[in-house]
Each structure stands twice: as structure tokens, then as C-alpha cells.
Amino acid sequence: MSPSGAEVLRQIKSRIEEVDPSVVREQVSNGAVVIDVREAEEWSTGHIPGATHVPKSYLESRIEGAAPDRDQHVILYCQSGNRSAWAARTLIEDLGYENVESMTGGITLWKDRGYEVEQPRTLTAEQRDRYSRHLLLPEVGIEGQQKLLDAKVLLLGAGGLGSPTALYLAAAGVGTLGIVDDDTVDLSNLQRQVIHSSERVGMPKVDSAEETIKALNPDVEVRKYQVRLGPENIMDILPGYDIVVDGLDNFPTRYLLNDASVRLQIPVVSAAILGFEGQLSVFKPYDGPCYRCLFPVPPPAELAPSCGANGVLGVLPGTMGLLQATEVIKLILGEGEPLIGRLLMYDALAARVTEVKVRRDPDCAICSRHPEEIADEELGVFPDYEAFCAGAH
Amino acid sequence: MATIRIPPVLRAAVGGEKELSAEGDSVGEILRSVVDSHPETQSQLFSGDGGLNRYVNVYLNDEDVRVLDGLETAVGSGDTLVILPAMAGGAA
Numbered sequence: 388m389s390p391s392g393a394e395v396l397r398q399i400k401s402r403i404e405e406v407d408p409s410v411v412r413e414q415v416s417n418g419a420v421v422i423d424v425r426e427a428e429e430w431s432t433g434h435i436p437g438a439t440h441v442p443k444s445y446l447e448s449r450i451e452g453a454a455p456d457r458d459q460h461v462i463l464y465c466q467s468g469n470r471s472a473w474a475a476r477t478l479i480e481d482l483g484y485e486n487v488e489s490m491t492g493g494i495t496l497w498k499d500r501g502y503e504v505e506q507p508r509t510l511t512a513e514q515r516d517r518y519s520r521h522l523l524l525p526e527v528g529i530e531g532q533q534k535l536l537d538a539k540v541l542l543l544g545a546g547g548l549g550s551p552t553a554l555y556l557a558a559a560g561v562g563t564l565g566i567v568d569d570d571t572v573d574l575s576n577l578q579r580q581v582i583h584s585s586e587r588v589g590m591p592k593v594d595s596a597e598e599t600i601k602a603l604n605p606d607v608e609v610r611k612y613q614v615r616l617g618p619e620n621i622m623d624i625l626p627g628y629d630i631v632v633d634g635l636d637n638f639p640t641r642y643l644l645n646d647a648s649v650r651l652q653i654p655v656v657s658a659a660i661l662g663f664e665g666q667l668s669v670f671k672p673y674d675g676p677c678y679r680c681l682f683p684v685p686p687p688a689e690l691a692p693s694c695g696a697n698g699v700l701g702v703l704p705g706t707m708g709l710l711q712a713t714e715v716i717k718l719i720l721g722e723g724e725p726l727i728g729r730l731l732m733y734d735a736l737a738a739r740v741t742e743v744k745v746r747r748d749p750d751c752a753i754c755s756r757h758p759e760e761i762a763d764e765e766l767g768v769f770p771d772y773e774a775f776c777a778g779a780h
Numbered sequence: 781m782a783t784i785r786i787p788p789v790l791r792a793a794v795g796g797e798k799e800l801s802a803e804g805d806s807v808g809e810i811l812r813s814v815v816d817s818h819p820e821t822q823s824q825l826f827s828g829d830g831g832l833n834r835y836v837n838v839y840l841n842d843e844d845v846r847v848l849d850g851l852e853t854a855v856g857s858g859d860t861l862v863i864l865p866a867m868a869g870g871a872a
Binding site for chain 2: 638659660661662664666681682683684685686687730732734737741742743744745746
């Protein structure tokens, strides 16, 4: 007659080394590899700090990722100390590990002793499905997706550039999207502003954008600012955001944004478009140049195309807006080489990308100083552009 | 002969061209040669004292000529000068 499961377990426990939680606690800091062999749902309720998760059902195929050397000191634990005993036997007898122990009493005893437990953050089943193509990328993974979900990005404008940027950032799971736009949807916008739609003509752009974003991804919190960004509200809106996406259509606000973002040390992913051409750069305060390092003074009205309506190829803000979205995601993840200290120029007709270096100006009126030295009344100091533009027409 | 890339806002002043070629051994000589052929660009590129306007950046290949030798920067025949005025336009 075959022995019972309990009898086999008793025999296994007599053949392997068991170790008390108090010893495990010391061994963690001595370089032992501590492995949690429970199921994913159990791991997500809390685990020993510093432990690696290798479910018992994947032990044979994944153990080498956690403990590549057969002579490494490996401590296994589970909920109560039984599954880890089975797993220890597998490592020793089937896989040739030489220094394996199973923790007595499992995490239940560990917790009873009052030892520290780490609570891992997890994605819901729906999120794991929604973001599965991100999770498959080592550069993103669960940790990166959590960063995206935690990120707060402010979009200045839900127009040509802001539309594609908002759509893709929402799809990527950027958790909070602020949108500043005081305009309403116009039929002439729809040639490029793909976040809006024909039946929403006349609707405030922030409301239209929110509807589209919510339909695309309910994980995203949309914060609406139906105002025109100006000196009177910028210091109320910007604080708390991790990154600002600038699709501003005029110079005075660009300078205002620059000065405020330097003072608040918030990176700005900036793009501009005209006709068939676009520019893109990332201004990360004190890490690279600011907008005033690049252009210390604005051009006169006749060289400032933003003063009047200009033609633009509808797809161009899509191209530039998605390059912005890409830079935003790189900054959130801390991956790749962001476009800091570089300016990219895209010529759609020539299908040509040109890049130039942007240097930090040691004498920059704004970013050569400490942020706290930049006073409210200095933000966006600029010639009277409205009068300027009026004169140009 | 160096190549000069003309940005959209300056194209009207050069007869709509996106690129020009000009003779000269330095950034200053080349830009003045552009101005000689297209006088409307004078006030857009140069300030009253003959220096570059501060709202226009000029790059020799990918480097700002201000961190090189400014208008005195030597230019070879295969080099490209990129003129970059500030641009705004989110196509609101």
C-alpha cells in the first residue's frame, strides 16, 4: 500500500534541512536567496522583504533565474512550511542544489513573530490584460506600468498636438491627465484634432477630450481646466504634475510656461509645428537647457507665425504629438535617451529629420539661478505681444 | 559651396526656397552672401550692429555657431548651415 501524502511529507521533512524564521531573518542580510514558492495571489497579499517569487508550479523552469548557482544558499518558504518542503526536495534531489533549506511554519509563523512583510503593488486582472503588451517589454513590465499609472501629466491644449498625445498617453495608462484648453470644438479642427468628433462641434474641448479618454481607458483620471493658461493661473495649475506637454500656439505663454516650469522643476516636452515642418525638444530644468537658453528673446511679430492662422498638414501634429508622447513615456519610465539638450526638426515633405545640439546658457536669465530666486512677477516677462500681433495685421 | 537650410518663416524672403547654396569661408561670409542675393533677409538675420539677431540660431551642421566662433566660424564646402528661428504653433 502506498504511503499517505502526510507520511510522504514527514519523510521529506526528515531528509531536508528546515530553518526557523528567526534564522531566515538573519540570513537574508547574509546573501541567502529567499524564494517564495506560493501562488501569485498569495504573494500579492504580502511577502518577506527581499524575497523572490517563484511559484512551486514553475520551480523547475524558473529557479535558475533566481538562483543560477547550484551551491548558492537558497531558503524556500510558503504559507505554512509544507509546499516549501516539497520544493526543497525537488531542488536538492532533482536539480542538484547543494545548500537548500525550507522555512518552518511559512509566512504564517513569520507574521506571528511580528516580522516585517512587504506588500507588493499589483495590477488587476483587467489591467494585466489591458497592458499585457507593455508587461512583455522588460523596459516596462509591472514596475514600469505602475510608474505610468502613478504619473501625472499636464497637457497644454487639446488641439492638434494635444489630441494624439492625450489619446496615446491615455491608452498607455498614464494615470492622471490634466488638460488646459478654453476653446470649443470647431469643424475646422477635425482635420487634425482626432480626439474630438463631428457630433461634438461646439462642445468645450476639455469635455470632448474627457469623453474620448474615458471611453478608451477608464483607469485614467482626467482633470479639466477650461481656462487659458496665463500668469494669473499657472502657479495654481502646474504644481503636482510630473511632466508638462507643451503644444502652445503663442510665444508669451511659452515663455511663461518655461519660467514657471524651471521654478517648479517640472520637465516640459515641447513641440511646435508650421506647414509641413515640426520641432521637438525636452526641457528638463537644471538637467539641460531651458527654452530661454535656446531662444532668450522672442522674434518680432513678422517672424512670429503664431500671430495669425497658418496652414498645417493635418497629419503633422499627429507625428509631432506622438513623438511628444514617446518622450513623456521615456521620462516616466526612466528609459532610453530623452531629447534633452537636443532639438529635432522634422520636414514632412522631405521626409527628413535633422537634429541640433542645444546648450545650457550659463548666463540664462532664468535657469542660471536657483528656482527659489525666481519671483512671481518675473514669470513670463515678455514684450506686449498682443499689441505686437495686432500691429502686424 | 555650403548648403543653407531656410526655415519656413524665412522662405518668402528667399523666393520660396528651402535650401540655398552660397560661397564663403565663414558663417558670416555665407550669411552675408545670402543677404546680398536676398536683401529681405537682412533685417531678419542681422541686428543693427551687424551681429546675429538673438532670436535666430544658426547651426554649423549640429552645433550652435555661438559656442564655436560665431560669425567667424570656418565653414567647409560640404558643411550645412541650419537657420532656426523660434517657432510656436500648436495648431489650436
